[in-house]
Amino acid sequence: MAAESTPVTLAQLIDRLSPAPAPPPVPWLPQTWGWALLAGLILAMLAGWAWRARRRHRANAYRRRALAELAASDQRIESLAEILRRTALAAFPRERVAGLHGDAWRHFLDAHYPGEGFSGPLGAALVRGPYRGGPAPPELSVLVAEWIRRHRTDGDEDRREAAT
Template identity: 50%
Template sequence: MNEEWKGLSLAELIDLLEPAPEPAPISMAPQTLGWVWLGLFALALLSVLVWHLLKRWRRNAYRRAALGELTRSAPDASSLALLVRRTALAAYPRAAVASLFGDAWLTFLDKTYGGSGFSDGPGKALATAPYQDETSGEPLRLLVKEWIKKHRRELPDA
């Protein structure tokens, strides 16, 4: 034992100790190339997902506009018929939609959303609404709302 340490108490000896050196900070960077590749893959996957969601959101802009107009439109059958026609023209090629009228128009509407509410239900009023002054009820408004939300953009088989 060193001469200068003789006669010191344990507490005084402990005070003479040098503190242990602190370890180097741990890096948050990936240490192996596999983690870098995994991170890049996850970033690419997230980018593709965001791109697809944005594309889908833009593709359905006409639906959001039509639903907004439906809430602001008058409850008569002629304005609902015009709204459905304009929505169909936005969703489908003009050549496939513009020439349809009467029963062919109602059949087209039924095929595109998978129901029969236009040919057999309150949607019949849409075929004659532009030519007559008809009042529509809430069932027609709900049917139009359902069609706007659920119609498929693929053309039905003829």
């Protein structure tokens, strides 16, 4: 006769099981070339944006210097005229700016500014100021600061034309 087998319980069967193998770790790198291409495009776009931002920052250094000099000036009309002239000489070719005076200087300032602030009495005061001296009206200081911040250079106009 066969040996009598003792019944095996479910708990005993479970104890005989070997543990399940651990799954392999999930890799951090993308598995398809499409994700790598997307990451490369994003990095290229970020690098291009950073390069353009740095270029724009360096191109506007003369504006920051002029605004700092304006803030530190004595706000006399001859100081404002000198700061404005030096800013224009930094932004435009010397041949276009150095010889301008009187109404030609005022027209030049208005032509490169999104407004017409220099065609009125403030522009006339600015043109006569270096010869008469005296304190500048507060509105003229504001107008000079705005021109320094917002004037358009020839490169700005070329970029606008290329974009349209």
